[in-house]
Structure formats: structure tokens, C-alpha cells
Amino acid sequence: xxRNSRGSWLLAIALAAVAAALPLAFLRNQYNLILLTTVALYxxxxxxxxxxxxxxxxxxxxxxxxxxxxxxxTATLLLRWNITPWVGMFAGGVVAMGFAFLVGFPLFRFRIxxxxxxxxxxxxxxxxxxxxxxxxxxxxxxxRLLPSASFSLYNxxxxxxxxxxxxxxxxxxxxxxxxxxxRTRRLGYYLLALGDNEDAAEVLGVDARGSKLKxxxxxxxxxxxxxxxxxxxxxxxxxxFFSPTISMEVAILGIVGGLGIIYGPLLATVILVTGRxxxxxxxxxxxxxxxxxxxxxVLILIALLRPRGLASLLGAWRKxxx
Amino acid sequence: MIVNIxxxxxxxxxxxxxxxxxxxGLSLIFGVLNIVNFAHGDFVMLSMYLTFWASTYLSLxxxxxxxxxxxxxxxxxxxxxxxxxxxxxxxxxxxxxAVTVGLMTFLRAFAQLVWEARPRALKFSIIxxxxxxxxxxxxxxxxxxxxxSIVAVVAVAMFLKYSWLGRSIRAASDDADAxxxxxxxxxxTYAFAFAMGSALTALAGGLLMTFQQVDPxxxxxxxxLSWCILALSGLGSISGLLISGVxxxxxxxxxxxYWEPRARSLIVYLIFVVILWLRPRGLFGRK
Amino acid sequence: MSGEPILQVxxxxxxxxxxxxxxxxxxxxxxxEILGLIGPxxxxxTTLFNTISGLYHPDGGQVAFKGxxxxxxxxxxxxxxxxxxxFQVTQAFEHLSVxxxxxxxxxxxHGERGVEAKVRETVAFFGLEKIQDWKCSDLGxxxxxxxxxxxxxxxxxxxxxxxxxxxxxxxxxxxxLMEMLKTLRRKRDMTLCVVEHxxxxxxxxxxxxxxxxxGELIAEGTPEMISKNEKVIEAYLGRRSKR
Ligand SMILES: Nc1ncnc2c1ncn2[C@@H]1O[C@H](COP(=O)(O)OP(=O)(O)OP(=O)(O)O)[C@@H](O)[C@H]1O
Ligand SMILES: [Mg+2]
Numbered sequence: 134x135x136r137n138s139r140g141s142w143l144l145a146i147a148l149a150a151v152a153a154a155l156p157l158a159f160l161r162n163q164y165n166l167i168l169l170t171t172v173a174l175y176x177x178x179x180x181x182x183x184x185x186x187x188x189x190x191x192x193x194x195x196x197x198x199x200x201x202x203x204x205x206x207t208a209t210l211l212l213r214w215n216i217t218p219w220v221g222m223f224a225g226g227v228v229a230m231g232f233a234f235l236v237g238f239p240l241f242r243f244r245i246x247x248x249x250x251x252x253x254x255x256x257x258x259x260x261x262x263x264x265x266x267x268x269x270x271x272x273x274x275x276x277r278l279l280p281s282a283s284f285s286l287y288n289x290x291x292x293x294x295x296x297x298x299x300x301x302x303x304x305x306x307x308x309x310x311x312x313x314x315x316r317t318r319r320l321g322y323y324l325l326a327l328g329d330n331e332d333a334a335e336v337l338g339v340d341a342r343g344s345k346l347k348x349x350x351x352x353x354x355x356x357x358x359x360x361x362x363x364x365x366x367x368x369x370x371x372x373x374f375f376s377p378t379i380s381m382e383v384a385i386l387g388i389v390g391g392l393g394i395i396y397g398p399l400l401a402t403v404i405l406v407t408g409r410x411x412x413x414x415x416x417x418x419x420x421x422x423x424x425x426x427x428x429x430x431v432l433i434l435i436a437l438l439r440p441r442g443l444a445s446l447l448g449a450w451r452k453x454x455x
Numbered sequence: 456m457i458v459n460i461x462x463x464x465x466x467x468x469x470x471x472x473x474x475x476x477x478x479x480g481l482s483l484i485f486g487v488l489n490i491v492n493f494a495h496g497d498f499v500m501l502s503m504y505l506t507f508w509a510s511t512y513l514s515l516x517x518x519x520x521x522x523x524x525x526x527x528x529x530x531x532x533x534x535x536x537x538x539x540x541x542x543x544x545x546x547x548x549x550x551x552x553a554v555t556v557g558l559m560t561f562l563r564a565f566a567q568l569v570w571e572a573r574p575r576a577l578k579f580s581i582i583x584x585x586x587x588x589x590x591x592x593x594x595x596x597x598x599x600x601x602x603x604s605i606v607a608v609v610a611v612a613m614f615l616k617y618s619w620l621g622r623s624i625r626a627a628s629d630d631a632d633a634x635x636x637x638x639x640x641x642x643x644t645y646a647f648a649f650a651m652g653s654a655l656t657a658l659a660g661g662l663l664m665t666f667q668q669v670d671p672x673x674x675x676x677x678x679x680l681s682w683c684i685l686a687l688s689g690l691g692s693i694s695g696l697l698i699s700g701v702x703x704x705x706x707x708x709x710x711x712x713y714w715e716p717r718a719r720s721l722i723v724y725l726i727f728v729v730i731l732w733l734r735p736r737g738l739f740g741r742k
Numbered sequence: 743m744s745g746e747p748i749l750q751v752x753x754x755x756x757x758x759x760x761x762x763x764x765x766x767x768x769x770x771x772x773x774x775e776i777l778g779l780i781g782p783x784x785x786x787x788t789t790l791f792n793t794i795s796g797l798y799h800p801d802g803g804q805v806a807f808k809g810x811x812x813x814x815x816x817x818x819x820x821x822x823x824x825x826x827x828x829f830q831v832t833q834a835f836e837h838l839s840v841x842x843x844x845x846x847x848x849x850x851x852h853g854e855r856g857v858e859a860k861v862r863e864t865v866a867f868f869g870l871e872k873i874q875d876w877k878c879s880d881l882g883x884x885x886x887x888x889x890x891x892x893x894x895x896x897x898x899x900x901x902x903x904x905x906x907x908x909x910x911x912x913x914x915x916x917x918x919l920m921e922m923l924k925t926l927r928r929k930r931d932m933t934l935c936v937v938e939h940x941x942x943x944x945x946x947x948x949x950x951x952x953x954x955x956x957g958e959l960i961a962e963g964t965p966e967m968i969s970k971n972e973k974v975i976e977a978y979l980g981r982r983s984k985r
Contacts (some may be wrong), residue, residue: 192549239732247548248491253731256724259679263721319849326835326846333833336795337851338821338897377675381493381556388553393837410669412898425564433557437542440550 155297166294168410170366173301174359175406179386180308181355186384187392190328192247195236195254196383198224198261199229199353201375203360208279208370209271211288215361218289222361229357230350237349241342244331249310255377262375271335273343276369289365298368305399308355313395315351324348325393333454389435391442401443405431462591463712464705469593469601470560471704473662475697476604477677478684479611480655480677487628487648488688490540493546496678497562498653502528502660503669504566507575510664517577518599528657532650540649541642559674566671576668583665600662605697611651612693624648667689678721683727702726746772746809748901748933749794749825754803756786756793763789765957766803771901776927776934778948778965782978785954787937788830791903796820796829807901821850826894827903832886836879840870840889843878847896866921868892883910888919895926896943902926904936908943916940920947939968945969953977 152173159165178196185193210216210224236257240250258331267270282290291297315321323344326334333340364370386405390398405428412424439445481495490588502524511519539558611613615621626634627644635641663669680703687699703723710722747770756764763786771777774919781787792798794805796817805813812820826847835843839924849858865874868888873881878889891907904923905914920943938944944951944965951962951968955977961968968974 136560149661173696186549189550217497248485249686249731251491251552252679252686253728254678256683256727259675259720260724260728262835263718266717267715318854322842322849323846325838326843329835329837330833332797333815333829333835334795334846335817336821336827337847337893338818338826339846340816340818381559385556387555388549392549420568422564422567426561426568429557429564431541433554433561436550436557437539440546453652 139248145309147251152302153299161175163294164414166298168300168407170294170301171410172403173298173305174363174366175383175386175402176399177301177308177359178306178356179402180305180312180384180389180395181352181359182387182392183385183393183395183398184315184324185348185352186322186387187347187394187398188316188328189345190324190392191345191349192250192251192384193254193349193352194275194377194380194384195257196356197258197374197376197378197380199233199284200253200360200363200379201258201261201265201372202229202232203357204364204370204374205265205271205360206357207361208277208364211279212277217287218365220363221441222358222365223360229353229360233349233353234346237346241345241349244341250388255380256377258380262372264370264374272370272372274308276371276434278369279364289362289367297362300362304355304358309345309395309399311351311355314335315348316393316395320344320347327425328393361420367378385432389432389439389442391444394442394444397442397444398416400447401435458590460709463708465588465591465593466597466709467643467705468701469597470699470708471660471701472601472608473700474680474704475683475700476607476662477656477659478681478688478696478700479608479693479702480652480659482652482685482688482690482696483624483648483655484609485685487624488645489541490543490649491550491651493552493678494559494562494674495652495656496676497530497559497566497674498656498673499660499663500566500674501562502657502671503664503667503673504570504575505657506661506664507577507669510577511612513631514536517661517664517736521658521662524661525654526733529650529654531645532653535653536646536649544645554628559678559687563671563674570671572671574668574670577664590741594666599738600665604659604664607655608693608697611655611735620644620647651697679727680723683723683730686727686730691697746773747771748808750806751794751884752804752806754790754793754805755801756789756798756828759803761956761958764793767954767957767959768803768981769952769959771933771935773900773933774927774931775934775950776923776948778944778951779935779937779954780939780944780951780968781954785977786957787954788905789957791827791905791937795825795903819965821897824898824900825903826897826899826901827906828833828887828890828894828907830905830909832890834878834881834884834889836877836885839875840881841865841874843889844870844893847893847942849964850897864892864896867925868895868920875931884912884915884967887911891919891922895930895932896932899932901933901935904934906937906939908938908940911940916943919943923947 155169156166159179182196183191185191202269203222206225206228207218207221210221211218240253266274280288282288284290284292323334323339325340326339335341360374363374386401387398390399409424409428411420412427416423435443466504477499481492484490484492484495505524505527506517506520509515509523510517516524539554543554584595585592586598615625622656623634623644624647626637627641631641684696684699684703687702688695706722706726707719749771751770752768754764754767767790779787784961789798793800798814800813804811807820807823807825810823812823835846844864845857847866848857848862852860863960865871868891870889870892873885878886881889891904894902908919911919923934927934936947948965951963951965952959953968953974956961960973960977961971963971
């Protein structure tokens, strides 16, 4: 048991080192750096989703809401009060957290049927999108450009994607570490128990509402921070950041990765998002949308053939080798 | 002023009847198979494109295209049921969601591939024009669409209530095990319910195309809209479904007329979220 | 075994639609005793447990635990006060292992430090060493029932409600279970309230028995008194002829 866990740590550190060294292979190719950054970004989103969706079993479809809130908070702080995104993104995380609390507090009062939780969380993304569309002082129909210096550490503005990649990688590692800490401690066990059987957990002293709220709020915080970075990478904010599509994609990647398994969502993200982006780049012109058709078919197939997720493939393989 | 408000209410109510028709399909699928179909709205979107296609290439009027699209969508429903949905029946909820969201992505990408991202609309339908109705005027196309929707909803309700097949569908929805003991072929009934739910979107899609345009991202709107109506009405009440459809349609129309056109989805989803918070069983629901 | 009752239920009511599942039920449980709760099928025993443990909201009446009113509290808060229960229809954590399921209970009174030790001790006490790494979904009925008792006991309750923990067990399993329950009381000062249909278990375990029928308390007394009580005999035997 002990040795096994040390082995896992070594493997994790080795993989992190590889991820850190990866950009060195194609420093000159910005496209590949964008790809790496995108994968890391999705990795953060899906790994954070795993806390609420995988462990607590709440099928959350509102990643886009927290992403957008983080982005708009960061952008507004920078544009109005010239507060650096380094602070702004944490403020974004806090705003996302507050919003998550407001949403979760009434919703978790009853044992809301999982479909209604999923749908209402999805609706919230659209609600926020419209709110920011109509809110002229902060949002509006046009993009809001961030200050466009060519390089500014204060504004988190770089000429290359390289720094963004590394910042995202740090966030990814932090997210994985947080997910791991939760999974191996009281909250993680409580969430798993709640996902399985809420009544049984409650009579053993598990505060269902409190535990789920904690999970939701932590997830929102991480996604909010990511939103702040997202705004800096793109150099603008727009209401399309509140994207129901991204929210659903995050959830699906989490599911096909393997619910509640720390590395599952990341595994699915690395394979599928990379594949999708390569496909998109490969299929130009008229066939552009074909990449999404293929992507969708692959998702459906994995969900049908591997209902326990991609990570279960790895698990089976490890068992056989032992 | 009063007349204006009533005008919006009438427009919204007519639209709401079509929404109820869409939601009826979803309610069949959710009520009978207990499958959460995220792709339902995209079936509507697909139906609208098929209507566009049929009417452009076969020079059919949109009102008559359902004659073609209903069998098409029914067939598609059967196909999708047997190839995909059936395999998820015994799976956990999340797997069902993953699959139907995948299906939704697929349908949308497919529409983008075939019809490109441009919105499409039909130039002409025989049911165009205005219709004076007391102090206000309504679009003839909307009036006819709403009437046909109500007829269809009532017909489906009668079918479920009185026909042999309808009764076995309801038996399967109440208790699948008991129904199969009583000799109902569950597999077959499920396939039929799913296909029928899909086929209803064909009618709705045809009707919608007489006064509306279509683009590939519309599916999500119709999907969430029909879930909202279902949340309002609860399962198992046909009149509740119609009333909820009308409530949603009127709320939309009033928002568009008196507040802000872009806020119309906002109002629908706010109703949705508030209903879930306050009355998780819906206003009219039985279970 | 005297003084304040650990649980005092007064005039408790709970109905489903127009079915009164509990009708003004009043009784108490004394600290340290093993109370039997019996009654024909559908008498309302499980409903009583659900209402006491906070899963159902009572429609009327009071429940006081250690002198404190707990009506309307949520189940986890009641558990924190020192009451836990098992379920008649086993409610397993399918994706957790046996040790992990017990861990959920053990966290009730222990932080990350003490929890391991508590789990190990509980596993040993209930003789679950061999299956501690099994997934709960792979267990048969008898071990599953034992895990339910174990995880509830791991919360260190002062009062433990057991809903047909003995149903479906064979004679030797039953004897083992009874031994464990007696030890729990002796060594851990737990008060027990058991719902049982298995009469030898009730008679062998309980000092006092209360009888529910159609949501009403119809008798109370020692096992001997209950087995001779006319009303009880009629409730069990004459149900059909009566209504
Ligand atoms: N959730 C519920 N909704 C509606 N009726 C219920 C519910 N739970 C129990 N009942 C009804 O309340 C009555 C009491 O049921 P309960 O399960 O408490 O009986 P019981 O004494 O535990 O029976 P058994 O010995 O069979 O376990 C029964 O008539 C039952 O049908
Ligand atoms: Mg019972």
C-alpha cells in the first residue's frame, strides 16, 4: 500500500516534469503552445469539475457560469480600477464562489432530482450570459478589450503563449493536488458516500447540504480563477464566455474520464481535446465542422463502451500486470 | 395600452401551444423511458432544417412537410433508440447524460456541416398573412400552428388514454416490471415512445418554420425551454403541459414587448430555476 | 438503569396522505436498556424509526433525545447528538469498500488522526477483517447487514436503532449478531432499540417490548407479558378477521 502510493507520487512528479518540459520541444511554434495551453485549461476545468460531479455525484453543467464570472471580474477590476489580474483572478474566484453559494444553498435544501440539478445549472449559464449582455457598465454585446500592451507583467500580458502555459500548468497541478487532498480526507469520503446513498450517509452524521456546498464552492473558485486567466489569454472578455457548450463539454470529459478518479478527467482531456484540436486544424474549410461530428461520435462511443470511464481501462491494465 | 398587452399575450399564448407540443415529446421520452434526453431540442432544430430542405428541394409548403418529416424523424428515433438509447437504459444517470449530450453535439455539428452556420428561413407558406381577431391581429401562421399543436397534443393524449398501444405505453411508464409481466413488450414500447417523442418534433419543426428561421445553435434553446415547461407542469398532466407552455410563451412575449428582446430566455430560465427551488414537483404534476 | 429516559417520544404523528402511519405514539427508552419494538407488517415501525432519526418530518408530537427536543432536526445533526440507525432495506454505499463505509461512520467522532484506528477497531469488533477491502456492492445480504450495524456503531452512538438487523440471517449468524449487540451495550454503554420479526431474537435480547399496530401503541411490557397479551395475539393472528 505505502510503496504503491510512493510509486504513484513519483509517477505524478515525472509526468509534471514532462508537462513542464514539453514546450521546449516546440518553442517556436505558437500553434502548439496554444494547443498545450488549451489542454491544460480544460484539464483544470475537468479536474475541478470532478470534485462536484465525480465525487459528490452532482451533475453540474455550470462551469461556463463560473468561468465567465471569473473573466468579467478580472477584466472589470483591471479596466476600471487598474487592479492587476494577478489579484483579479483570485477576486474572480471569490465572486464565482459567492455565486455558487447563492445557487447551491437553496438547491441543496431538498434532495433535488439529479436531472433538475443538471438542467437548472445549465440554465444558469444562459441566465448569466443574458445578464451580462444587458449589463451595460460591465458587459454589453461587444467584446471588452483588455489593455493591449505588448508586454506587461502587471497586466499579465505576454507576447508568447509560453508564460500562459506555465501559469496554467501551475494552476492545473494545484487543482489536482486539491482534488487529491479532498479525495483522501473526510470531505472526499463524505462526498462519495453522498453520491451513493444520501439517506444512509445522513444518519451516519454526514451533512449532505454542507458537504455538497463545500464541493460546489471549491469547484467554482478554481473555475473562477481559470476564467481570470482565460480573459488574459484572449485579451478580451465577451458574453460568449458564459458558454453552455463548454459547460457540457467539461462535464462529459469528466464522465468519460472516470468519475471520482483524480487523474480520470485529465486523462480524457489530454486525449480527447488534443485529438479534437488536431482534427480541427487538419480539416480546414468546408469540412471544419466535421471535427465536431467525429468528436461527438467518439464521446458517445466511449460513454457506451466504457461507462466507467477511460480511467477504468488503465485500472484494468494495471490489475492485469500485477 | 391594454390592447397592446393583450396582443402580446395572444402572440405568446399561440407560441406557447407549439412549445407545449415540443415538450410533449420530451415528456413522453422522460416519462416512459426515464431517460434524460438533452438532445430533444436538437431534434426540433433538425426537424426545422429537414423542413427547409423538403420545402426547398421538393417545393412542398412548410405546412405539408410534416407528411415527410414525421416518418423521417420517427425512423430516426427508432434508429437512435436501438443503436444508442437502449444501451444506456440500465446505466447510471451520468452515462445517459454523457450519451445524449454527445448526441446533441453530434446533431448540431451535423447541421453545421450540411447546412452551414447560416440561419435559414422559408420565403413563403400558404398560411401567411394576418388574421383579425377582435381588436387585435395575429399572424395566420401562428394561429394555425397553435391550433394544429393543440389538436396534436389532444390527439396524443387520447391515443395514450384509449388505444391499446397507448395504454401499454402508460403501463410501462408507471411500472415497467409489472407491465412486462402483463405481457407488454417493454423494448418495443420504449422504442415506440422514443420514436413518437422524436416524431412530434417533426410536426413542431414544420409549424415553426412557417414563421421562423432556423440556425444550428437553436437546439439548446428549445431543449431547455421544453425542460422548463416540463418542470412547470410536472409529469403526467396533458392540460398542465398546455397551460405551462402558454405561461412560458406569454412570459417570453411580454418580456420581448415590454422589456428587452434579448432577455426572453432570461425570463424563461428564471421561471425554471425559481420553480425548481420552490416547487420541485411542478405545478400540476402527479409524480 | 434509572433516571432520565434517553429518548422520550410523545404523541408522535405521521401520515402519508390520509393513511395515519403513526397515531399519537408515546413511549420512552431508558438509558442502557435493550428495547424491542414489534408489530405486524405495515404497523409503522420503520416509519417510527424514520421519524425519530430525522428522515421524515413529524406531523405532530415531540421527540426528545437526552432531554433535548430533536423534532425537525436533520438526520446528521441527530447523529452528532449521539443517535444512529440501520435500515431494514439495506442502504449500501455501492462504490465504497467495507472499510470505507465504516470510515464514514467513524468520522462522526474522529478527525483524520483517530479515524484509522477507529475503523480498524470496528472492523475487528464485527469480524469483518476478511472482507474489509470488498466493495459493498459485491456483498451478500448477511455481511451487508453486518456492515450496516458496524458503520452505525462506528459513529459511537449512545442510542442505536436497529431495523430488522436479524432478518434473513441463519441461526448461527443470528446468534453472533445477538452476542455483538449485547457486547456493544456492555462495553460501550450503548442503548439499543431493535425492530424484529424474528421472535427468538426479540425474546432473547430485550428486557422490555413495545407493540405497534396500525400506527398505534397497543401494548408494553416484559417479553413474557407481551407473549401472553391478548391484544397482541389478536393483532398478529386476527388481523384478517378483524378488518
Ligand atoms: N414513504 C411512504 N409513503 C406512503 N406510505 C408509506 C410510506 N412509508 C410507509 N408507508 C405506509 O405506512 C405504513 C407503515 O409502514 P412501515 O414501513 O412503517 O411498516 P413496518 O411496521 O415497518 O412494516 P414491516 O414490518 O413490513 O417493515 C404502511 O401502510 C406503508 O404502506
Ligand atoms: Mg419496516
